[in-house]
Amino acid sequence: MRIGFDAKRYFLNQTGLGNYSRDLIRILTHHYPENEYIKYTPKIKGSRFRSDEFVKNTKLPQGRLNNLFSSFWRSNRIVEDLKRDNIAIFHGLSGEIPVGLKENNIKSVVTIHDLIFLKFPELYKRIDRYIYHKKFKHAVNNADKIVAISQQTKRDIMEFYHIPSDRIEVIYQVCHPSFKDPKTDEQKEELRRKYNLPNRFLLNVGSVEPRKNAFQIVKAIETLDIPLIIVGKTTKYAKKIKAYIAEKGLENRVFLMQGFTMEELSLIYAMADIFIYPSIYEGFGIPIIEALYSGTPVITTNSGVFPEAGGPSSYYIDPNSVTQLTEAIQTILNNPALQQEMIVEGIKYAQRFNDQTIAEAWNNLYAGTVQIR
Incomplete structure (x- = not known):
């Protein structure tokens, strides 16, 4: 043909x-x-x-x-x-x-x-x-x-x-094959030093725009002792988030970053404790699949396409509820057995893609x- x-x-x-x-x-x-x-x-x-x-x-x-x-x-x-x-x-x-x-x-x-x-x-x-x-x-x-x-x-x-x-x-x-490749501790440490990344962090990746709802994550982690990395281009919405970060004194806890290669980005996924994607609406949501392949637990929206992309092992929340998101993060971070189950079952579910x-x-x-x- x-x-x-x-x-x-x-x-x-x-x-x-x-x-x-x-x-x-x-x-x-x-x-x-x-x-x-x-x-x-x-x-x-x-x-x-x-x-x-x-x-x-x-x-x-x-x-x-x-x-x-x-x-x-x-x-x-x-x-x-x-x-x-x-x-x-x-x-x-x-x-x-x-x-x-x-x-x-x-x-x-x-x-x-x-x-x-x-x-x-x-x-x-x-x-x-x-x-x-x-x-x-x-x-x-x-x-x-x-x-x-x-x-x-x-x-x-x-x-x-x-x-x-x-x-x-x-x-x-x-998704790109980089997310499926095994990552070594040496690779992770080299990237951590290159970009001065924290030892533990939450991750969000995607266009930084209102529909993607990254602002909710910033609000949700205000009372939590773990950094957040948001990867995406600078936009008007991103500038609002940065203003809020400055207002709340979160400069050492929330980092907006961009410019990674696909290989570097896949490493960052694999290094994250949790991938958080509280988007309001998507046609699919490929970052969720990237996270599942990376062996990273996923928190995402409880309606629309998100359960279809995230499968039964992801953690679902109302994207409009900061409280639900905070509680979801705490639940996963405080439960190693749950984390392992989400990782194993997430990788298994990702094989359909x-x-x-x-x-x-x-x-x-x-x-x-x-x-x-």
């Missing part, structure tokens, strides 16, 4: 959709090398992912017009390239597919990660909501197959776009979609 991918995020997004795209193509290439995987992107310039490994089988817009209007090429004129390259199926990795695939007998599948812009419209500008809705509506109504990254996202697609259940498959994400399982699901879906008449 010759499979084409919308690879804009693959090259230009360092986290989130970029990680999803890179991890998916990585596992497919490894487990099903008999297929051809061709990546289409409007540009590579400025990408961190420009090594031979990443740019292999990559196609850019050709000709002055397509380069000048690369967004239009990606959403429309790319179909001519797909026809010329004999692409059997095109995969929109981030909620959109080009116009004209059906008319040119090119099968398609689209991944929908979340519908946050519909669930929480107040978080988005009106113009952004309009653009996302237009792209997503076209994708779910025209793709031969829709893939949601969780049962929660599938329910949202059915609710907001009235798509029948049988048109939507659920295929989970995988392993590379081979997910790659097989995708290969079967591609093959089945190509055969649709």
Whole structure:
């Protein structure tokens, strides 16, 4: 099979959709090398992912017009390239597919990660909501197959776009292999010295924004004698957290950090006593899976997608309750037997997200979609 991918995020997004795209193509290439995987992107310039490994089988817009209007090429004129390259199926990795695939007998599948812009419209500008809705509506109504990254996202697609259940498959994400590699005490100590990390700490990783709710963790640990590390880019919300930290005199207890490599980040996960993720809403929540693979107990939200991602061994709380979060942290820290049970059962649960399982699901879906008449 010759499979084409919308690879804009693959090259230009360092986290989130970029990680999803890179991890998916990585596992497919490894487990099903008999297929051809061709990546289409409007540009590579400025990408961190420009090594031979990443740019292999990559196609850019050709000709002055397509380069000048690369967004239009990606959403429309790319179909001519797909026809010329004999692409059997095109995969929109981030909620959109080009116009004209059906008319040119090119099968398609689209991944929908979340519908946050519909669930929480107040978080988005009106113009952004309009653009996302237009792209997503076209994708779910025209793709031969829709893939949601969780049962929660599938329910949202059915609710907001009235798509029948049988048109939507659920295929989970995988996480970067770094989180699955065993970590040595020497590696941990070297990283601890490099970044002056505390001996024990709680961890939160993700975009530092109101929906992710990291502020709750800061409030929850005010009376606890254990540091907190929040990993994420500086934002307006992060600045509010920093102001609160200064106001409460928590500068030596709460640390906002960023800029780690994936290998360093996986070490930090493995070093943490507890991973805390009290997000209000997610399409999936890949940091939870990263924590489970890392052998780190997880505290997360008790509704939505979070029990689906965290499994039966994670500790669930109301994300709006600081008291519940404080009590959850204390319960786990004071109970070594519970910690060990959460670690062992968490690693076991995480195996449903392993590379081979997910790659097989995708290969079967591609093959089945190509055969649709």
